[in-house]
Amino acid sequence: MTKEKKRQTILGLTGSIGMGKSTVAGMMRDLGVPVFDADAAVHELQGPGGALLPAIEAEFPGTTGPDGVDRQKLGAAVFGDSEKLKRLEEIVHPAVAAMRSGFLRDNADAPLIVFDIPLLYEKGGQQGLDAVAVVSAPASDQRERVLARPGMTVEKFEQILALQVPDAEKRARADFVIDTGTSLTQTRNQVAGIVRTLERAE
């Protein structure tokens, strides 16, 4: 019998606003794991000279300029209005999917790769993933972290929370729960354990 070629494991990484997803993604990169960052892709597509600026300006006049999308303005337009948010997603999501395919091609030989997808459960992005890790912390930590951010208000935080699948449901559906309500060292150790397990997975 020929030995089957070890296939690649694709881990989805997600979590609600302020749960520590970016920090955990950074820890995975430090361990040498290629991470596709959906949010960074959105920033690139919406930044200065970004490919989506003409489409966004046509749909949401006055929200783009030489520096790209004015995220405060566009956020204010869409976060309280589900129809507008849907129209924005129809512009953004196909372009992100195309960048993700390119990343897959570029990292075809890595034993483990990570897709950092903030809205994985909200938008049904589980397709093609072998496992999902959810970053999670107590709601009080989440609130404190988010409200400390410049430009954040209680109203905006609550609008965003209402758009997201509840943390408890994400935890229940995940294969791994990464706890960020502890010290950074404890989280880093937990992340290293998961990466070791998945790099060995066949």
Ligand SMILES: CC(C)(COP(=O)(O)OP(=O)(O)OC[C@H]1O[C@@H](n2cnc3c(N)ncnc32)[C@H](O)[C@@H]1O)[C@@H](O)C(=O)NCCC(=O)NCCS
């Ligand atoms: C409206 C925009 C410009 C606001 O940017 P801003 O920098 O103010 O907020 P940021 O992107 O950091 O999002 C803040 C929080 O809202 C959440 N969020 C963003 N978009 C959505 C959405 N479509 N549905 C639910 N939650 C969302 C994020 O996960 C995050 O937790 C931006 O969020 C956007 O373009 N969203 C639509 C594209 C999208 O779905 N992006 C998510 C990653 S693929």
Ligand SMILES: Nc1ncnc2c1ncn2[C@@H]1O[C@H](COP(=O)(O)OP(=O)(O)OP(=O)(O)O)[C@@H](O)[C@H]1O
């Ligand atoms: N154990 C921990 N693990 C991860 N983050 C922690 C921990 N303890 C404290 N923090 C802090 O919590 C914050 C988490 O922010 P981070 O940007 O990683 O969240 P996020 O989930 O990516 O947010 P968003 O979805 O809103 O972009 C950081 O400032 C980080 O230093």
